[in-house]
Amino acid sequence: MTTVERPTVAPGRLFIGGQWRDAVSERRTEIIDPATGRTITTVAAAGSSDVDTAVAAARAAFDSGPWPGLAPRERARVLLRVAELIRERADELVALESLDVGKPVALCRPVDVLTAADQYEYYAALAQSMDGATRQPGFPAHAYTRREPVGVVAAITPFNFPLILSSSKIAPALAAGNTVVHKPSDETPLSALAMAAIFAEAGLPAGAVNVITGTGSDTGEPLLRHPGVDKIAFTGSTATGRRIAATAGERLTPVTLELGGNAAHIVFDDAAIETAIAGVIKGFVFNTGQFCMAGPRLLVAAPVYETVLEALAGAVPGVPVGDPFDPGTVVGPLAGPRQLAKVEQYVAKAAGARVVAGGRRIDRDGYFHEPTVLADLPASSLVIAEEIFGPVLTVQRFDTENEAVALANSTPYGLAAGLQTRDVARAHRIAARLHAGIVWVNDWAMLDPAIPFGGVKDSGFGREYGPEALDAYTRTKSVVISL
Numbered sequence: 001m002t003t004v005e006r007p008t009v010a011p012g013r014l015f016i017g018g019q020w021r022d023a024v025s026e027r028r029t030e031i032i033d034p035a036t037g038r039t040i041t042t043v044a045a046a047g048s049s050d051v052d053t054a055v056a057a058a059r060a061a062f063d064s065g066p067w068p069g070l071a072p073r074e075r076a077r078v079l080l081r082v083a084e085l086i087r088e089r090a091d092e093l094v095a096l097e098s099l100d101v102g103k104p105v106a107l108c109r110p111v112d113v114l115t116a117a118d119q120y121e122y123y124a125a126l127a128q129s130m131d132g133a134t135r136q137p138g139f140p141a142h143a144y145t146r147r148e149p150v151g152v153v154a155a156i157t158p159f160n161f162p163l164i165l166s167s168s169k170i171a172p173a174l175a176a177g178n179t180v181v182h183k184p185s186d187e188t189p190l191s192a193l194a195m196a197a198i199f200a201e202a203g204l205p206a207g208a209v210n211v212i213t214g215t216g217s218d219t220g221e222p223l224l225r226h227p228g229v230d231k232i233a234f235t236g237s238t239a240t241g242r243r244i245a246a247t248a249g250e251r252l253t254p255v256t257l258e259l260g261g262n263a264a265h266i267v268f269d270d271a272a273i274e275t276a277i278a279g280v281i282k283g284f285v286f287n288t289g290q291f292c293m294a295g296p297r298l299l300v301a302a303p304v305y306e307t308v309l310e311a312l313a314g315a316v317p318g319v320p321v322g323d324p325f326d327p328g329t330v331v332g333p334l335a336g337p338r339q340l341a342k343v344e345q346y347v348a349k350a351a352g353a354r355v356v357a358g359g360r361r362i363d364r365d366g367y368f369h370e371p372t373v374l375a376d377l378p379a380s381s382l383v384i385a386e387e388i389f390g391p392v393l394t395v396q397r398f399d400t401e402n403e404a405v406a407l408a409n410s411t412p413y414g415l416a417a418g419l420q421t422r423d424v425a426r427a428h429r430i431a432a433r434l435h436a437g438i439v440w441v442n443d444w445a446m447l448d449p450a451i452p453f454g455g456v457k458d459s460g461f462g463r464e465y466g467p468e469a470l471d472a473y474t475r476t477k478s479v480v481i482s483l
């Protein structure tokens with residue numbers, strides 16, 4: 001296993017128009033290591049005048065810069081160079097992302113860093129096949145469509161997967177010829193700044209991507225409201241998503257919303273129990289449960305209910321929780337005090353539940369909580385109904401397929417869902433009935449840049465990944481020539 005050292009991180013500045021600069025106000029935000037509670041570094045806290053400068057830089061790079069006008073092959077070359085630099089600097093990026101978010105290095109390398117490289121490679125290829133179509137009208141004319149970039153994209157991302165959730169916006173946006181202003185989470189902005197240096201080194205023209213760090217209210221709000229922004233790509237909580245949609249509605253700015261989730265994971269009585277347990281555990285401890293597509297609601301068929309609980313009671317306490325920089329760690333800390341407090345509040349609300357595993361905060365520096373399994377809660381419990389965003393699994397029993405589907409679809413969310421069964425027909429039948437943008441069968445968190453995902457209901461709308469993501473960053477124009 002590769003050893004990664006805790007890095008020392010220089011103070012972060014804003015990256016605007018290809019230049020590093022401080023916020024006009026000179027204000028700074030402290031960034032905390034969630035594994036120790038100590039300050040890592042500080043970053044600039046952008047305000048509305050910094051937002052103006054960043055949007056102006058992106059606007060100039062779109063309106064008169066070379067990026068949108070470059071041949072798709074040339075854009076692809078730059079994106080491939082970005083991917084290459086991510087791979088070359090994988091150790092540095094793994095260390096930074098692990099330090100900032102508390103992600104185990106063993107998870108961070110394949111999941112966060114190498115997937116980000118894959119995303120740039122994937123969209124480099126698609127940049128070269130964004131063809132329009134010819135159409136045959138019912139009158140003498142030659143008609144064809146063009147796929148054009150939308151313009152300046154505001155990309156706003158959450159704390160939990162900083163690198164991949166920014167790449168999943170910036171890579172397709174750039175591939176389509178747009179320019180970008182990225183506002184990462186104020187809690188975990190470090191990899192976004194490292195990526196700014198990579199963009200510059202890869203030869204991206206000045207202003208094509210700008211990175212401004214700051215809070216939702218001081219930086220995010222003025223960015224959303226800016227008249228120079230043509231498209232908003234947001235990932236974050238449903239509550240923030242509603243505000244963003246309302247603001248976008250005022251200016252009719254197109255918006256993609258990737259929001260919260262609370263997925264059900266169904267174990268049928270014909271499931272391979274060992275495989276199912278591995279999938280269930282992965283589904284709720286992956287990224288310390290801070291995963292929009294986590295599977296925190298386990299639904300188990302009555303005949304195997306006690307068997308599954310027994311297996312979880314045996315396996316969950318053995319999941320290695322600890323220092324993210326220990327290569328054997330599977331579960332790190334929550335990303336910060338607000339995330340830990342939220343988990344503790346929900347576990348406290350579960351008084352009366354059968355505690356199958358865990359249940360407590362871990363008594364050490366940083367923001368650690370035991371992976372926790374709670375059974376026999378009433379179906380109406382808020383612990384089941386709401387998104388906890390931590391390593392907590394609730395378990396409910398069902399008798400029939402219809403009951404399983406009804407329970408799975410019973411929350412307002414609809415991002416992911418999963419099921420464990422050896423019956424192929426049942427897998428297809430249930431997958432079709434689940435309210436979710438992605439359904440996994442017999443495993444969890446199988447993601448790839450080629451596979452689209454996104455939400456239904458309160459989990460938002462629009463799709464990231466896959467060729468579908470390019471739809472969010474292009475507009476179709478029809479040209480009709482009289483013959």
Ligand code: NAD
Pocket residue numbers: 156157158159160161165183184185186214215216217219220221224235236237238239240241243244257258259260261291292293387389415455459460
């Ligand atoms: P959050 O909504 O608090 O913040 C997300 C981003 O929005 C941050 O950059 C924040 O600074 C910014 N922001 C906050 N208020 C804003 C405002 N008024 N205007 C503009 N920007 C604003 O979310 P979080 O706590 O960082 O992330 C966790 C949430 O994100 C969870 O609900 C999770 O399910 C969701 N999430 C969804 C997906 C997905 O793909 N659907 C992926 C990851 C996380």
